[in-house]
Amino acid sequence: MVITQERQKVTAKDFKSSQKSTWCPGCGDFGIQSALQTALINSGIAPWQVLLVSGIGCGSKLPDYINANGYMTLHGRGTTIACGAHLANPKLVTISIGGDGDSLGMGLGHAVHNMRRNMDIVQIIENNEVYGLTKGQYSPTSKRGFRTTTSPEGAIEFAVNPLAIGLAAGATFIGRGFSGDPKFTADIIQQALEHKGYALVEVLQTCPSYNKLQSTDWYKEYSYKVLEENANYNCQDPLQAFELALKDDGRYPMGILYKNDNRPTYIEQVPAYKESQTPIIERPLKIEAEFFANLKKSYI
Amino acid sequence: MTQKKRISIKIAGAQGQGAGSGGQGLSKVLKRAGYHVFGVFDFMSLIKGGHSFYQISFSNEELHANTEKFHILLCFDPQNTEETVGDIETLNEGGLFFVDDSIALKPEITVALEKVGAKLCPIPMIKLGFEIGGNRIMGNTVGLGAIVGTLGIPFDFLDQVVQQNFAKKSKEIAASNSAVAQAGYDYGLKNFGDSFKFEMPSPDKEKTAEKMLINGNEAIAFGSYAGGCRFVSAYPMTPGTSVFEWFTKNNAKLGVVTKHTEDEIAAICMAIGAGQVGARAMTSTSGGGFCLMVEALGLAGMTEVPVVIVNAQRGGPSTGLPTRTEQSDLLFAINASHGEFPRIVLTPGTIEQCYEAGYRAHNLAAKYQTPVIILTDLLLSEEIRDTDPNFYQLPQIDLGKMVSVAELDAMEEPYLRYKFTEDGVSPRALYGHPKSVYAPSTDEHDETGHITEDATNRNKMMEKRMQKHESCINDIKAPEFFGSDNADLTLIVWGSTYGATREAIEIFNADEKNKEKINLLHYSEVWPFPLEATKSALKKVKLSVCLEQNYTAQFARLLRSEADYNVDHKINKYDGRQITPEEIIREVKKIFAQSLVSSAK
Numbered sequence: 001m002v003i004t005q006e007r008q009k010v011t012a013k014d015f016k017s018s019q020k021s022t023w024c025p026g027c028g029d030f031g032i033q034s035a036l037q038t039a040l041i042n043s044g045i046a047p048w049q050v051l052l053v054s055g056i057g058c059g060s061k062l063p064d065y066i067n068a069n070g071y072m073t074l075h076g077r078g079t080t081i082a083c084g085a086h087l088a089n090p091k092l093v094t095i096s097i098g099g100d101g102d103s104l105g106m107g108l109g110h111a112v113h114n115m116r117r118n119m120d121i122v123q124i125i126e127n128n129e130v131y132g133l134t135k136g137q138y139s140p141t142s143k144r145g146f147r148t149t150t151s152p153e154g155a156i157e158f159a160v161n162p163l164a165i166g167l168a169a170g171a172t173f174i175g176r177g178f179s180g181d182p183k184f185t186a187d188i189i190q191q192a193l194e195h196k197g198y199a200l201v202e203v204l205q206t207c208p209s210y211n212k213l214q215s216t217d218w219y220k221e222y223s224y225k226v227l228e229e230n231a232n233y234n235c236q237d238p239l240q241a242f243e244l245a246l247k248d249d250g251r252y253p254m255g256i257l258y259k260n261d262n263r264p265t266y267i268e269q270v271p272a273y274k275e276s277q278t279p280i281i282e283r284p285l286k287i288e289a290e291f292f293a294n295l296k297k298s299y300i
Numbered sequence: 301m302t303q304k305k306r307i308s309i310k311i312a313g314a315q316g317q318g319a320g321s322g323g324q325g326l327s328k329v330l331k332r333a334g335y336h337v338f339g340v341f342d343f344m345s346l347i348k349g350g351h352s353f354y355q356i357s358f359s360n361e362e363l364h365a366n367t368e369k370f371h372i373l374l375c376f377d378p379q380n381t382e383e384t385v386g387d388i389e390t391l392n393e394g395g396l397f398f399v400d401d402s403i404a405l406k407p408e409i410t411v412a413l414e415k416v417g418a419k420l421c422p423i424p425m426i427k428l429g430f431e432i433g434g435n436r437i438m439g440n441t442v443g444l445g446a447i448v449g450t451l452g453i454p455f456d457f458l459d460q461v462v463q464q465n466f467a468k469k470s471k472e473i474a475a476s477n478s479a480v481a482q483a484g485y486d487y488g489l490k491n492f493g494d495s496f497k498f499e500m501p502s503p504d505k506e507k508t509a510e511k512m513l514i515n516g517n518e519a520i521a522f523g524s525y526a527g528g529c530r531f532v533s534a535y536p537m538t539p540g541t542s543v544f545e546w547f548t549k550n551n552a553k554l555g556v557v558t559k560h561t562e563d564e565i566a567a568i569c570m571a572i573g574a575g576q577v578g579a580r581a582m583t584s585t586s587g588g589g590f591c592l593m594v595e596a597l598g599l600a601g602m603t604e605v606p607v608v609i610v611n612a613q614r615g616g617p618s619t620g621l622p623t624r625t626e627q628s629d630l631l632f633a634i635n636a637s638h639g640e641f642p643r644i645v646l647t648p649g650t651i652e653q654c655y656e657a658g659y660r661a662h663n664l665a666a667k668y669q670t671p672v673i674i675l676t677d678l679l680l681s682e683e684i685r686d687t688d689p690n691f692y693q694l695p696q697i698d699l700g701k702m703v704s705v706a707e708l709d710a711m712e713e714p715y716l717r718y719k720f721t722e723d724g725v726s727p728r729a730l731y732g733h734p735k736s737v738y739a740p741s742t743d744e745h746d747e748t749g750h751i752t753e754d755a756t757n758r759n760k761m762m763e764k765r766m767q768k769h770e771s772c773i774n775d776i777k778a779p780e781f782f783g784s785d786n787a788d789l790t791l792i793v794w795g796s797t798y799g800a801t802r803e804a805i806e807i808f809n810a811d812e813k814n815k816e817k818i819n820l821l822h823y824s825e826v827w828p829f830p831l832e833a834t835k836s837a838l839k840k841v842k843l844s845v846c847l848e849q850n851y852t853a854q855f856a857r858l859l860r861s862e863a864d865y866n867v868d869h870k871i872n873k874y875d876g877r878q879i880t881p882e883e884i885i886r887e888v889k890k891i892f893a894q895s896l897v898s899s900a901k
C-alpha cells in the first residue's frame with residue numbers, strides 16, 4: 001500500500017486484545033496472527049492506522065483477537081468491503097483477511113476483479129485447505145481425494161491454484177507464507193504492506209481439527225523457500241512466476257513469488273482523487289452556491 | 301374546477317431511431333415556449349429494432365401524467381405496421397399522423413387513419429435530412445421541426461434547444477441541425493398549420509421557461525449529492541442505472557468516488573465499506589440486483605452502518621419485464637434479509653419527492669445508523685416534468701450522533717461503538733484515532749463490538765437496534781391527501797402512481813356533477829409504518845380504494861397488518877404499463893356503480 005500516515009513506534013502490547021481466542025489449541029491461525037502483528041510492528045503501523053476487514057470463518061475471527069481497527073463482515077465479501085473502505089479513506093492501511101473457503105470459494109470472483117484493478121490493499125488468505133468453522137467440509141483448495149463429510153469418497157475436484165489465478169488476474173504482488181513459520185511470514189506480509197498495489201499473501205495454515213494430515217511437520221516436508229532452492233529466482237519475471245505456480249511436484253513454493261512495480265494502482269486513477277489525495281471522508285460536504293445553481297441550470 | 305387543456309404528442313420509432321432523444325428535446329422546446337409538460341419514454345429491452353415511443357403532454361396547467369389519447373403522432377418506423385396501427389388507434393379524431401413521404405405505407409395504415417379520422421401528413425424527412433444536413437438521422441430533426449411549425453410555436457424555441465444539444469459536438473454540426481430544423485419547421489407550418497384543429501392551451505413563459513426538466517432518477521441523484529453523498533458503487537441494471545450515471549458523468553467535478561463493480565453484491569458491499577469508514581454512500585439497482593444485495597443489507601443493519609440503496613422497480617419476477625414499470629417489491633423491501641433489524645423505506649411519488657428522498661435518505665441513514673431504501677419504479681425514474689428550481693435547495697445535512705476528534709482526545713473512558721442509549725443510537729466515532737480503535741462483527745456483539753453469544757447481551761443489543769425502529773417513526777412523513785377533504789371515495793396510493801391518480805382526480809372532479817367526489821391519500825414514506833398518521837387519515841376516508849401496480853395488493857396487505865385496516869376495494873395492474881388516468885376513472889366509476897347497487901340492496 002501507499003502508506004501516507006506517519007509511522008509509529010508500536011510494540012506487541014499495543015496490539016494485545018482483551019478478547020480470549022476461541023481457536024483450537026495448535027491452530028495455525030495463532031501463527032498467522034503473530035506474523036501479521038510482527039509485520040505491523042516492523043512497519044510502524046499502529047492499531048488505529050490499520051483496518052483489518054475479514055469475512056466469516058475461523059480465520060476471519062482474527063480481528064476479534066487483536067487490538068486494531070477491524071470489521072468482521074460476511075462470508076466471502078470481506079475484500080469488497082475492504083475496497084470500499086479503502087476508496088473512501090485511503091489513509092487507513094487496509095488489509096482483507098479470510099479463510100480459503102471465504103476468499104477462494106465465495107470470494108474468488110471479487111478477488112480476481114480487485115487484482116486486475118490493482119486495488120491498493122493487502123489480501124491475506126488463511127489457507128487450511130478445509131472449512132474449519134462449519135466443521136470440516138472440503139474447500140476449493142482441498143486436494144483431490146480429500147475425504148470430508150461432503151466428500152465422503154474423496155473430493156473429485158481439482159484444487160484452486162491461488163498463485164496461478166493471482167498471476168493471471170494481474171495481482172502485482174504474490175507471496176506465500178506458512179503459519180508454522182511466523183517470522184518468515186511476517187517478512188512477506190511486511191513487504192506486501194510496503195508494496196504499491198494489490199498484494200496477495202497466501203498463508204498455508206494448519207488445522208489440527210479437520211486437516212490432520214497436513215501438520216506442521218508435513219508442511220515442512222512438502223514446502224520449500226524459493227530463494228533457498230534457487231538463489232537466482234527473479235520474482236519480477238512473470239514467466240518464472242508462472243512456471244513456479246504451475247509446477248506440480250507436490251510441494252509448495254514459498255516466499256515472494258511475484259512482484260510488479262510498474263502498474264498504476266486503482267485509486268491513483270480515480271477522478272475524485274486526481275487533484276486531491278484528501279480522503280473523501282475528510283472533505284467538506286458543503287456545496288458552493290454557484291456550483292449548485294449551475295447544476296440546476298443544466299436542466300432549464 | 302374546469303378541465304385543463306392538454307395537447308398530447310407521441311413520437312414512435314424502432315429502438316435506436318431517436319424517439320427518446322427527440323421526445324426529450326421537444327419537451328424542452330415546449331417548456332421554453334411557455335407550456336407545462338410531462339414526458340415519459342416507453343421502451344423495450346433491446347438496442348436496435350423493436351418499437352418504442354415517447355409520450356409528451358403539454359398544457360397551461362401542471363401535468364402529472366399522460367392520458368391515453370394523442371393529437372399528434374410522429375412515426376419513424378411505419379414499416380412496423382402492426383405497432384403503427386396500434387399507435388394510430390391512440391390518435392384523437394382529427395389528429396395528425398406525421399410520417400416520411402418516401403416510405404410506402406401499407407394499406408392497413410391508411411385504413412386505420414380513416415377509421416380514426418386522423419390526417420396523413422407526409423413530410424420529406426429523409427430527403428431534407430440528406431439535402432440540408434447530409435445524413436438520414438437528421439430527418440428526425442425535420443420531423444420535430446414540422447411538429448413545432450404545425451403547432452405555430454415560434455421557431456426560436458426549437459432553434460435554441462437544437463443549438464444547445466449540438467453545441468458540445470461542433471459549431472458546424474449545430475448549424476446544420478439548425479438549418480434542418482428550420483426546413484422541417486417551414487414545411488410543417490406551410491403544409492399543415494391549418495390542419496391542426498385542436499385548441500391550443502395558452503402559453504405563459506413566465507411560468508415555465510425557467511423551470512427544470514429533470515427526471516426522477518436525476519432528482520434522486522441530485523438530492524443525494526446535495527445531501528452529502530460522496531461514494532456510489534453500482535452495477536448497471538435498468539432502471540436503476542441512471543442514478544449511478546448521474547454521478548459517473550461528473551465524478552471529478554463533484555468529488556464523488558464512483559465504482560462500477562463486478563456485481564451487485566460487490567456494489568452494496570463497497571458502499572457499506574465506505575459507509576463504515578464515514579462516507580455517505582449509496583448504490584442503485586433494480587429488483588434483481590436488490591435480491592443479490594439482501595445479505596449485505598443485514599450486514600449494514602447488524603453493524604449499524606449508514607448506507608442508501610435505490611431500488612427502481614421493474615416488472616418481475618426474475619428478469620421479468622426489464623423496461624416496464626411495476627410496484628411489486630414493496631413487501632420485499634420492507635422484509636428483505638434474514639433476521640430482524642431496523643430499516644427505512646422511502647417511496648417518493650413525484651420528481652420533487654425524489655429529490656427530497658435523495659437527501660433525506662442520507663440524513664436518516666446517518667441519524668439512525670441503518671440502511672435506507674429508496675423504492676421507486678421505472679415510470680418515476682424516466683418521467684420528466686417541469687419543476688420549480690426554487691424547490692431544489694441545499695438541505696441541512698444531518699451527520700447523526702458523531703464523536704468529534706476533540707471529544708475523543710478528551711475522552712477518558714474507553715470508547716464503545718455500540719453503547720446502549722435511550723434512543724438506540726450509539727455515538728459514532730470513525731476509525732483513525734488512537735482512542736476509537738474498534739472491530740465490530742456481524743456476529744452478535746457487545747457494546748465494544750466484540751463477538752459474544754451471551755443471552756442477556758443478545759436481548760439488550762436486539763432491543764437497542766430495534767429501538768431505532770421506534771425512534772425514527774416520528775421522522776417518517778405522514779401520508780398526504782390530494783383533493784377535497786370530504787370526498788366520497790379515496791384512492792390510497794404509494795410511490796409513482798401518485799401522478800396518474802392525481803390527474804384522474806382532476807379530470808374526474810372537473811365534471812360538474814362529480815365535484816370533489818374523489819381524492820387520494822399518498823404515502824411517500826412507508827417504513828417504519830406511519831401508524832398514527834394513518835389512523836387519523838383513515839378517519840376521513842369514506843370509501844377506500846387501494847391502487848397499486850402489482851398483483852397481490854401489497855400495500856393493502858400492509859394496511860391490514862400494520863393498521864388493522866381492510867380497504868373496501870382494490871385496483872391492481874401488472875401488465876408493466878403505467879396506469880392511465882382514464883383507466884383509473886373507469887375503475888372508479890365501476891366501484892361507484894357497485895356501491896350504489898349494494899346500498900340499494
Ligand SMILES: Cc1ncc(C[n+]2csc(CCOP(=O)(O)OP(=O)(O)O)c2C)c(N)n1
Nearest residue numbers: 056057058059075099100101102131132133
Ligand atoms: C453466506 C454464507 N454461507 C455459509 C456460511 C457458513 N460458513 C461459515 S464459515 C464457512 C467456511 C469457512 O471456511 P474457510 O473460509 O476456509 O475458513 P476457516 O474456518 O477454515 O478458517 C462457511 C461455509 C456463512 N457464514 N455464510
Ligand code: SF4
Nearest residue numbers: 023024027058132207
Ligand atoms: S477448526 Fe481448524 S481452523 Fe478452526 S480453529 Fe480449529 S484448528 Fe483452527
Ligand SMILES: [Mg+2]
Nearest residue numbers: 099100130131
Ligand atoms: Mg479454511
